[in-house]
Amino acid sequence: xxxxxxxxxxxxxxxxxxxxxxxxxxxxxxxxxxxxxxxxxxxxxxxxxxxxxxxxxxxxxxxxxxxxxxxxxxxxxxxxxxxxxxxxxxxxxxxxxxxxxxxxxxxxxxxxxxxxxxxxxxxxxxxxxxxxxxxxxxxxxxxxxxxxxxxxxxxxxxxxxxxxxxxxxxxxxxxxxxxxxxxxxxxxxxxxxxxxxxxxxxxxxxxxxxxxxxxxxxxxxxxxxxxxxxxxxxxxxxxxxxxxxxxxxxxxxxxxxxxxxxxxxxxxxxxxxxxxxxxxxxxxxxxxxxxxxxxxxxxxxxxxxxxxxxxxxxxxxxxxxxxxxxxxxxxxxxxxxxx
Ligand code: PEP
Ligand code: MN
Numbered sequence: 172x173x174x175x176x177x178x179x180x181x182x183x184x185x186x187x188x189x190x191x192x193x194x195x196x197x198x199x200x201x202x203x204x205x206x207x208x209x210x211x212x213x214x215x216x217x218x219x220x221x222x223x224x225x226x227x228x229x230x231x232x233x234x235x236x237x238x239x240x241x242x243x244x245x246x247x248x249x250x251x252x253x254x255x256x257x258x259x260x261x262x263x264x265x266x267x268x269x270x271x272x273x274x275x276x277x278x279x280x281x282x283x284x285x286x287x288x289x290x291x292x293x294x295x296x297x298x299x300x301x302x303x304x305x306x307x308x309x310x311x312x313x314x315x316x317x318x319x320x321x322x323x324x325x326x327x328x329x330x331x332x333x334x335x336x337x338x339x340x341x342x343x344x345x346x347x348x349x350x351x352x353x354x355x356x357x358x359x360x361x362x363x364x365x366x367x368x369x370x371x372x373x374x375x376x377x378x379x380x381x382x383x384x385x386x387x388x389x390x391x392x393x394x395x396x397x398x399x400x401x402x403x404x405x406x407x408x409x410x411x412x413x414x415x416x417x418x419x420x421x422x423x424x425x426x427x428x429x430x431x432x433x434x435x436x437x438x439x440x441x442x443x444x445x446x447x448x449x450x451x452x453x454x455x456x457x458x459x460x461x462x463x464x465x466x467x468x469x470x471x472x473x474x475x476x477x478x479x480x481x482x483x484x485x486x487x488x489x490x491x492x493x494x495x496x497x498x499x500x501x502x503x504x505x506x507x508x509x510x
Contacts, residue, residue: 180229262436267465369398409444418446
């Protein structure tokens with residue numbers, strides 16, 4: 172941590188800051204320039220609140236030079252993490268495709284879409300059985316019945332299942348049917364849920380919160396990792412901004428930033444990030460070009476009748492065309508799609 176003192180700071184103010192830092196257990200190094208004094212503090216603890224120093228007399232600025240997350244940080248884990256589940260790797264050379272409907276709606280629907288997923292070469296079937304809807308009057312998901320359908324449709328093609336778990340009480344049930352637990356954007360800072368998913372050791376995909384900074388997102392990943400679960404995947408799904416022509420704003424730059432800051436794989440979800448079908452393929456292509464380790468995309472056989480997120484769901488044929496385009500882009504950057 173670096174503390175910059177105001178030019179006019181009195182000697183007693185500087186002394187007080189040094190004493191306070193030493194009381195906190197930091198080793199201090201003082202550099203006195205012509206105008207400013209800079210105090211370097213070594214040994215900053217992950218949870219240290221820099222405001223404790225920022226509010227002191229004579230302090231101009233305080234900068235952290237180390238990240239508050241440790242287990243998620245690339246500084247402490249230089250090699251990229253690959254999450255391996257059965258024969259699927261997320262974070263390796265292949266861009267993992269997590270494809271399926273927003274919600275599981277019926278046996279016919281989920282089996283039809285699982286056929287499309289398998290045909291494309293994708294290895295992971297997505298679908299919500301417990302749905303976090305903005306309105307309590309909207310379809311809330313099929314619950315366990317939906318989980319059973321998802322599992323059966325996936326097993327027909329030897330696919331993995333990713334599905335959302337919304338509450339602590341659902342973890343065991345969802346883990347019985349799913350290979351990856353999805354933590355939705357609205358739950359990114361549900362710390363009690365994150366800890367329990369950490370303790371469960373079931374692979375988890377953590378979506379970025381609607382208004383979360385990348386640092387907050389990585390701190391949430393830290394909650395899961397800190398309980399001993401190393402199989403954590405991040406997912407950029409768009410953030411809330413003032414823009415009205417998209418449902419959310421797809422933060423494409425989060426992909427290289429996460430890769431720089433963290434060793435964890437990062438997946439992009441252009442469906443929720445844009446909210447409109449015509450915007451999904453361009454953003455999916457961009458995400459692969461930007462280095463995403465996976466894509467989560469919603470598809471539906473008859474989107475106008477979908478019980479949730481029809482307007483952002485791709486028709487199966489358009490999805491299959493997109494996968495062929497993605498193969499070209501992936502190849503150009505030394506990767507491949509799915510397998
Ligand atoms: C979903 O994937 O269906 C979903 C609800 O996503 P998010 O949490 O990103 O809104
Ligand atoms: Mn959805």
